[in-house]
Amino acid sequence: MTHTAPASVRDDALDAAAPAVRLRAERLTLGYGERAVVHDLDLDIPDGSVTAVIGPNGCGKSTLLRAFGRLMKPRGGRVLLDGTPLHTLPTRAVAATVGLLPQSPVAPEGLTVADLVARGRHPHQSWYRRWSAHDEEVVERALRATGTFELAERTLDELSGGQRQRAWIAMALAQDTELLLLDEPTNHLDLAHQIEVLDLVRELHQDTGRTVVLVLHDLSLAARYADRLVAMREGRIAASGPPAQVLTEELLGEVFGLRARVRHDEETGAPLVVPLSRHQRTAAP
Amino acid sequence: MSRVPGRTPVRVGPVSAVWRPRTVLVPLAMAAALFAAIVAGSGRGDFPLSPQEVVTALFGGGDSAARLVVWELRLPRSVVGALVGASLGLAGAILQGIARNPLASPDILGITAGAGVGAVSVIVFGGAYGSVSGPLADIGVPGAAIAGALLASLAVYLLAVRRGLSGYRVLLVGVGVNAALTSVLSWLLIKADIVDAGRALIWLNGSLNAANWDIAAPAGWALVLLLPAALLLSFQFGALAFDEDTARGLGVRMTGSRVALLVTAVLLAATATAAAGPIAFVALACPQLALRLLRTGHPPLLASMLLGAAVTVWADVLGRTAFGDVELPVGILTAALGAPYLLYLLVRSGKART
Numbered sequence: 001m002t003h004t005a006p007a008s009v010r011d012d013a014l015d016a017a018a019p020a021v022r023l024r025a026e027r028l029t030l031g032y033g034e035r036a037v038v039h040d041l042d043l044d045i046p047d048g049s050v051t052a053v054i055g056p057n058g059c060g061k062s063t064l065l066r067a068f069g070r071l072m073k074p075r076g077g078r079v080l081l082d083g084t085p086l087h088t089l090p091t092r093a094v095a096a097t098v099g100l101l102p103q104s105p106v107a108p109e110g111l112t113v114a115d116l117v118a119r120g121r122h123p124h125q126s127w128y129r130r131w132s133a134h135d136e137e138v139v140e141r142a143l144r145a146t147g148t149f150e151l152a153e154r155t156l157d158e159l160s161g162g163q164r165q166r167a168w169i170a171m172a173l174a175q176d177t178e179l180l181l182l183d184e185p186t187n188h189l190d191l192a193h194q195i196e197v198l199d200l201v202r203e204l205h206q207d208t209g210r211t212v213v214l215v216l217h218d219l220s221l222a223a224r225y226a227d228r229l230v231a232m233r234e235g236r237i238a239a240s241g242p243p244a245q246v247l248t249e250e251l252l253g254e255v256f257g258l259r260a261r262v263r264h265d266e267e268t269g270a271p272l273v274v275p276l277s278r279h280q281r282t283a284a285p
Numbered sequence: 286m287s288r289v290p291g292r293t294p295v296r297v298g299p300v301s302a303v304w305r306p307r308t309v310l311v312p313l314a315m316a317a318a319l320f321a322a323i324v325a326g327s328g329r330g331d332f333p334l335s336p337q338e339v340v341t342a343l344f345g346g347g348d349s350a351a352r353l354v355v356w357e358l359r360l361p362r363s364v365v366g367a368l369v370g371a372s373l374g375l376a377g378a379i380l381q382g383i384a385r386n387p388l389a390s391p392d393i394l395g396i397t398a399g400a401g402v403g404a405v406s407v408i409v410f411g412g413a414y415g416s417v418s419g420p421l422a423d424i425g426v427p428g429a430a431i432a433g434a435l436l437a438s439l440a441v442y443l444l445a446v447r448r449g450l451s452g453y454r455v456l457l458v459g460v461g462v463n464a465a466l467t468s469v470l471s472w473l474l475i476k477a478d479i480v481d482a483g484r485a486l487i488w489l490n491g492s493l494n495a496a497n498w499d500i501a502a503p504a505g506w507a508l509v510l511l512l513p514a515a516l517l518l519s520f521q522f523g524a525l526a527f528d529e530d531t532a533r534g535l536g537v538r539m540t541g542s543r544v545a546l547l548v549t550a551v552l553l554a555a556t557a558t559a560a561a562g563p564i565a566f567v568a569l570a571c572p573q574l575a576l577r578l579l580r581t582g583h584p585p586l587l588a589s590m591l592l593g594a595a596v597t598v599w600a601d602v603l604g605r606t607a608f609g610d611v612e613l614p615v616g617i618l619t620a621a622l623g624a625p626y627l628l629y630l631l632v633r634s635g636k637a638r639t
């Protein structure tokens with residue numbers, strides 16, 4: 001794959017071999033009402049990368065993702081999609097290129113899994129073309145990839161939290177966009193299904209060169225599956241780059257106020273975060 | 286062959302949709318129930334006709350007396366009832382779809398009360414004994430009802446909808462506007478002389494007694510013009526049923542499509558109320574019933590419309606004939622049927638929140 005230049009190269013914007021930037025935040029300021037929650041943020045999302053955004057609760061991860069998905073207007077600065085300001089693009093065109101799974105989506109009562117996933121095709125449909133052969137193919141693939149095919153005829157309220165989460169991921173996949181923004185996609189999932197979802201993201205990226213930005217709370221998994229980490233704190237980027245550079249003991253202290261050891265996985269060399277419990281902390285020198 | 290369980294395709298050229306037997310069969314059954322109500326309604330009265338005679342007369346056969354009774358005396362009543370019920374069912378389905386709330390309806394949001402204030406103002410200030418005069422005469426009761434409904438919905442829109450349609454805020458604002466308008470209505474009734482107050486009360490109960498072809502025409506035109514608009518806009522419905530972020534992520538222009546749908550619903554409810562007075566609960570209950578029968582994720586438009594029509598005409602037939610000498614206005618009957626349903630909805634939504 002031509003896209004997967006080593007992450008260290010990708011961060012160097014001047015390198016001629018660096019992939020094109022799909023999404024770019026320029027001096028982005030975002031807020032709700034009076035309060036600004038993201039300040040003057042600059043961030044590039046290169047083509048074909050998997051970027052994990054990490055940071056404590058309330059630091060502005062979801063807010064940033066919403067701005068990337070054109071769900072909120074910047075207070076200052078701008079977001080560029082392939083070089084064009086996001087707010088000048090038509091809503092449907094954005095929806096056909098950027099798919100977003102919100103942190104806590106709400107579906108109407110009584111909807112079946114198959115119908116939910118099929119709604120992901122909305123940006124590609126029109127009032128007379130509501131279920132084309134291509135729609136069907138993409139939806140089937142999304143159902144199978146997320147292991148929800150067997151649940152297709154059940155309604156969402158009959159599912160466990162994790163099954164429901166996988167159905168939502170299937171819907172985001174059915175949107176079939178080149179860019180995918182996933183806000184805590186592993187929420188509610190057991191470890192095996194977390195790995196399954198992250199493997200799926202990895203596969204999407206490897207097989208079809210999709211660009212993925214996802215918010216994750218499990219730092220070790222983020223380091224393992226993303227080729228870039230963006231650590232946020234209070235609406236600003238504290239560090240960004242390859243996982244091994246970002247995930248350091250100092251950064252964990254600075255961003256999360258967490259005392260932890262960072263070990264390295266023997267096989268992959270990926271950083272592993274081992275938090276210290278309170279008695280370890282008091283016992284530590 | 287279906288590759289996705291439960292979503293069998295039908296495709297003709299570039300047109301494609303999901304084949305759902307229920308979405309065809311249930312509306313057909315509703316249409317049959319509506320036709321049965323019209324036949325039953327046209328047979329009952331001082332000059333009783335058997336169903337066969339009614340059907341023959343409807344299709345232009347039979348003796349001329351029967352044709353006169355059916356076409357000139359009784360059919361207009363059923364047709365106005367059907368048009369009003371259809372408009373209310375459709376308006377309710379649209380409002381509940383965009384508000385994502387089973388309680389959203391013209392009754393609850395103050396739209397009907399606005400129409401009431403408009404109509405009663407004309408009755409009370411327009412001149413004694415039904416002889417409406419002066420500038421109000423030009424507007425007339427129906428025009429005033431439509432204007433009142435539009436003003437009331439504008440108030441709700443400015444106070445609540447602009448900041449997002451979902452959640453309970455819209456409903457609370459609607460209930461507030463409703464309460465304010467109801468007190469205006471009471472004041473109007475106190476101010477009115479006794480004859481006008483009586484006429485106003487009859488109008489406020491929702492009745493088809495005054496129905497004739499002249500009343501049917503505007504209601505019919507409104508439906509003919511607004512139904513295609515609603516069906517075209519309804520493409521966004523499937524996506525609008527989600528929360529704001531998900532819907533916009535699917536490429537729905539939230540404000541534009543919602544405002545267009547909202548205006549359609551308000552116009553439908555306003556013309557319906559102008560034709561027959563407020564007929565309670567049809568717009569509230571029919572879409573939810575249709576939703577449960579069809580098992581779609583959002584209130585189905587066509588089925589809600591047909592169910593609204595059938596329910597209204599049946600309620601009118603029952604009100605006229607089931608209580609011996611007492612003729613109950615259709616609005617009282619639908620209110621009696623709908624009130625327990627509203628309580629049920631409130632109890633249920635209370636449970637869901639705790």
Ligand SMILES: Nc1ncnc2c1ncn2[C@@H]1O[C@H](COP(=O)(O)OP(=O)(O)OP(=O)(O)O)[C@@H](O)[C@H]1O
Nearest residue numbers: 032033037055056057058059060061062063064103
């Ligand atoms: N709709 C809203 N209205 C007002 N303030 C909001 C809204 N959504 C989020 N905020 C505030 O903005 C800040 C950032 O929120 P955001 O949802 O982006 O955090 P987050 O990093 O995604 O947190 P979490 O890990 O808990 O999901 C928080 O302080 C939050 O209280």
Ligand SMILES: [Mg+2]
Nearest residue numbers: 061062103183
């Ligand atoms: Mg969040």
